[in-house]
Amino acid sequence: MRTKKSLFVCVVLSLVLLAPVFGGGQQEGVPGVTEDTIRVGSTMALSGPVAAIGGPMAEGLRAWIAHVNNAGGIHGRQIDLRIQDDQFNPANTASLTRRLVERDRVFAMVGSLGTPCVLAIMDYLNDRGVPFVYQGAGATQLAVPPKQYVFPFQPNYLLEGNVMATYMVEELGLTRLGMVYRNADDGQDAYNSARETIEKAYPNAKLVEAISVDPYSSDFSTAIRRLQAADVEGIMLVTFNPQTPAFLQQAYEFGLTDPVILGSYANADASVVAAAGPDAGEGFQVMAWVAADLTDPDFPPWKIYQDFVGRADAIPNAFAVAGMIAGELFTEGLERAGRDLTREALVEAMESMDNWQGQLVPGATYHPFGDGTDVTSRLGIQAMYVLEVQNGGLAPVSQWIQYRDLD
Template sequence: MSADQGIEGNTIKIGSFLPLSGALGGIGSGLKVGMETYIKYFNAELSGEVGGKKIDSIFLDDQFVPEKSYQAVKKLVESDKVFALVGAVGTPGISASMDYIVQKGIPFVYQGSGAPVLYAPPKRNVFPVQPSYIFEGRVMVKFIADHLNGKKIFVVYQNDEAGEGVREGIKEILPDYKRKNVTVVKEVPVDRSMTDFSPVATQIKQEQPDAVIVFAFGGLAVGVVKAAREAGIDFQKIKFLTTYVNSDPIWFLMAGNMWNDIYCGAWASPTTGDYYKNFMRVWKQYSGQKKDPSPYNIAGWIAAETFVEGLKRTQKLFGSITWNNFIKAMETFNEKGGWSGGMAYKLAFKPFNANDKTCRFPQEYLYFVVGVKKQYQLYKQAKTLEELFIKAY
């Protein structure tokens, strides 16, 4: 294995492992379409910025099974000999493969997970992008206290590593709001084996909180919301928040009007101006899709876009693309207040320091959208992104 592997002539080979079939196949497939769209755009219009090199991508289906994730990673690294791993989905498979990835030293850019293991402790070759669930927990409390003026918070959390992350974030920040008397009145776990969420709704009614954090993915979140509606809970009086993982408008198809009034986390920069015009041009020209891009498509776009930004910096700083040069180039993202040149916002990777987890912090900023008439809209009108985004730390 060579630190120059994956570069053959003018081709840079990258690999992704993600669910393309099974229960979560829609998420992985959405990410794949977004990545492919950006890669086609890069190869056709931007490759001159990295010495004329083109990107070739390999996508392996791990079906959201950790053992298959690990085998897919080994194949990509040892058999396909990719230059970098770009784009993965799911905390279990990423966690199962992490020791191997760190041992090999191959660059790993963008993981479809907010698990703290991605940056704490920091790993020199691993560059997480989407916000940590710890960050999201902190931002949710800030939003409830500062924007919704809430004090009593009820937490429904998915009983797994991701759920523990958001709980940790909430616990971290509560002391900052002690003077405002912000408290968590109750925490209730949910898991994928559950089909009856009415006991959760009953407890919410009993506690009468100002806000309910529903940190659960997909059908679990819909189940909690549906049970709360059926229990007669007034979503205008008790505000419901959920994770950015549930930001796809597909939830309006799954839950209908029940999903109205839900505040949902978001982290990709709201697309406006010339960037948005070009993005939509590229989407229509290269995606092969007739519908507008989903959040999963956008996540894939961001994965490829972030990797390419690293390539551009490598070419500019060093003139030759190797693992070491690429990693050093990624470590310049913190300059000028962080990189906001794409859909990510203020990504700020710094030179590696094993004792400083912030050197591999993913995006620290989130904002919220709210369901209105079966579609999302921004939680407030803002003149600048600085006004819109809420910083975790």
């Protein structure tokens, strides 16, 4: 009798101890989710060669999360955002992400920066069912083939290379094109896409010179001489800061001033223009996808940033805006997922977005993953436009340019 009674007590105690895991609300058994917090991770280059991008992007993400938390959080929960400095080193990104997932037990990852860095953790997170929302990168591999738990948003380099070529040929009427691109996954994606677009869609145009450059090189003299010898009319430039202003300065010094130079969207920022200088930077054109006024301090969403940095006239740069968009997209997913938050609920919530327009998000669409055969299920926006440096500022010079279908 005593044995049966003891067994009964043990079973009851076991059920009580397990209740927080299996009962009391499904969310209570989910990593990173408590009654009043949602723990979220991110990796950014806060130091190192691209800190000029990572620092502002992290600030923008923090600003949006602070705005949401100050408004009461998401369904009564505050977001605990933990950003780790990976110095734009993929090995660091991988180890820091493992620490965030396995030690800190974050619910999701959001806004991590850089193509080589996010590709280093993409499969790790997807295989473990950890949602990975918004990456500060345009690698095609993030979206194609689709991954159930990975939600890219920025235009990928497949899209950008296509739109760059379309703009130069269709809108500018150029036929002799050159390209300078980073010898990395991002640059290679853009090059392959631009080349294929020209070959299939524009038989009267030709990519007469294409030059890959070391991602950390600062000397572009050889590339510039090759472009001059090829007599190009337009140059597609897929490099980042500080390489882009260095290229523009050297092109100006060598007299390569007649061709239109069109940079990738990573350069749509006043810091790039300032670093290039008024002579070398003037007339530089750059791809863009953020539909926001970066010159007007009274643009309503900037109040969120101004409150965070404590300056009433502050305007976020393009990289900070990217961080804010990451935050807005992620928190919209959390809001849709509801109080009973699970990772699967967040995935379903993200998949419910159909051209969703936020304060900054220009239109988010995802489809159910299903069996993974729908290659459009994880694509971000599919159009871009062009800005030009005019009198030291960036001004739009085109309408939205849609991806050119090559089928």
